[in-house]
Amino acid sequence: MWKDFFYYSRSERRVILLLLGLLVVLATFWAVCRITEPPGQTYQEDSAEIDSFLASVKQRELDYTKRRYTKVRGKEQPEAVLAVFDPNTADSFQLRKLGLPSFVVRNILRYREKGGRFRTPEAFARIYGLEEKQYLLLRPYIRIQEVDDRSGFPQAQEEKAFLASVQRIEKYPEGTLVSLNEADTAELKRVPGIGSGIARMIVAYRNRLGGFTHVEQLQEIPHVDTCLNKWFVAKGVPFRKIRVNKDGLDKLRNHPYMDFYKAKAILEYRRKRGHIKGLSRLSLFEEFSEKDLQRLSPYLSFE
Template sequence: MWKDFLYYTKTERQGIIVLVVLILGVYAVPKLFAFFTRAEDTGYCTENEKSDQEYNDFLSSLRETKPHNRSGHSFPSFPQQEVKLAVFDPNTADSTTFLSLGLPSWMIKNILHYRHKQGRFRHPEDLRKIYGLTKEQYQTLRPYIQITEDFSSKDKDTVRLLTMQSIPRDTLVKYHPGTVISLNSADTTELKKIPGIGSSIARMIVNYRERLGGFCRIEQLQEIHLKAEKLRPWFSIDTSQTHRVNLNKSGMERMMRHPYINYYQAKVIIEYRKKKGILKSLKQLSLYEEFTPADLERLEPYICYN
């Protein structure tokens, strides 16, 4: 009799199988969905974490990677110091000096490596060969570079070498931007404190100032081939300090020493005094072809009549 309860027709058996499959499906589908969702989330997170790690590594490399020398020599790292620009010789300066000039430790290593491998810096422009030195850094340091004489030649003598070594090295500190000095009273030492002005330019300015009798305009520096606009912020001009040439008393040689009076103009002034008497105004010379209106205009601040 129990067989009657367990006996199913073919259609009933197929229905039972379908029902079982549906029941299993109801329980299995959520679990399969959750499993694949976790797998996708895990893969996505892993990919994101990997991308974030690569990005962070890239940023770290930008912060940490600096130009470095490729030699086998190791150099110590140097602590940062306060920047203090001063004259230096790149052939003899030590790491402390370079630090005080504002150079980072890795660039100091490159400079020391260059000296070890290439020898000495012969010209200030040679410093531009240092790997990693920017154009702005070179232009900042250029006025302070002073390369001393090379004593490695065969014809050096001991007495001369010892004498030169006993001379203290120039440690002239340059003025900071914003400093203003008098163009008509500054001596060569003070002029050399201006960045870009060395001994030769300082002497050139002083010599021309003596010939002129003093500067009246900053543009007059162009007459000795200097860039007046570049130097303008450093100078003030007091025209009361100028010295004048007396056109009624000065001889021909004295007048010709002034850069604005040539031989022919001095001769005209002498002849005028002989024939017509004393001069009272430059207008009296305007009729002579030796004097152009521009000549008379620039000469006006430098002449007197008494």
Template structure:
């Protein structure tokens, strides 16, 4: 039997309508059967949830709170269908699932009142039915107990040196420095940082250049004759490397860099004597730390 063109068009149209109906049914069933989590709230998802929500709630056209249908549930593990049956609004369900996807957890029933759009009366309806798994509660309690123990546990005091003890100025670390009377973590770090910026101490008196250290601090240090400071190659160092040295100011560093760019390598301190920014005392202090090679 032959089929007319009109009949063929009708059959194609019926097939398309059937396919569309199947797709719509799958979307609607998702709110029932989704045992994992919904995607973020887009228009289609919210529409689907809205239909399911309508089936489980009664509308108040005057805008009053919707009466929920509470039953025991765990907000950390309930699926979308369960949350719909409680009577939560579709966008609230979507936000709850998004919060969980991002690692959020409700640690107690009272935490549920943070849910955006949940009124006080609705929270009071749901609160007696909230069930939080012990595993989710325990994380909070263990952390609180750990913090409490840590805060009340006395910190061991660092034993201080008796008078006459000394430390090697160029190798003592912050732990050793804290044994000096009057030196804690802050000042120990300042000493080590200053030593690193210098390139090493060539005299224990340099330790006294650090601000706010206790009086007489230098008596706790000694130098090894084998100690040699780290030198800066003045003609090859960068501006940043030069200006970081405690004995070079910003203006002095600019002069060095400009001189090298205009006149070539600096061969000795004589090349810098004509600049008013440098004094003989500057050259004396810098001498152990600068190389002209």
């Protein structure tokens, strides 16, 4: 029975052969067209598409960069208003008004806070983040005040008046001894060679220490010379000590002779083994050197 499905008459076989011949001719024609097609045409079309895509990507990157520098926290950055300024005295508002990015303004202020000073416009150009194009735009507007070589400060009239008022403070005569642990800033300023700034630093460091145990600790304060030691005497014991078995991490590491790792070692020992009974136990900690223990011993309480 299945042979009946494959039985064709003579006319049907002719039609089938004709169709097969047409398919062969069409396939041959298509193959010849593919072979004779110019080899660079497809490549050129693909290359054009790739170039177009890369151009669009580059344009998006440029647009993003432009938005990044023209927007600050979602707000349009105001148009720069160029005016004469001194990079040593201009505040953040003035610097931002000149068109400087916020991170460059922060770098300028941090540099000044650490005692840095721009002595020439070229020194200002070296601030981190300031682009050369922006510096060249601001260069004609930079005005740096002259500096007194003796004091290192601008010779503004108000500062001269301030220095004169400081000099009018009645100073102690030679041979006077001041209690280092009891003197306030007013009394400290009466010591020759001590002004408001150093007086405040001495009081602040004394509060962090818990009291001076010897006069030589003054040299641990920046800008305090040994010539000032002759004016002071350290009396009594520290008025505040480190409670080794009670204080938390912040109080422990806030002391000038401690740090995070020393404080962490104490807390870990307390958590695992309980109270620390004395200085000899701390000497077993690798975080504490012999010098550390000598400096800390007057300030430690093991109650």
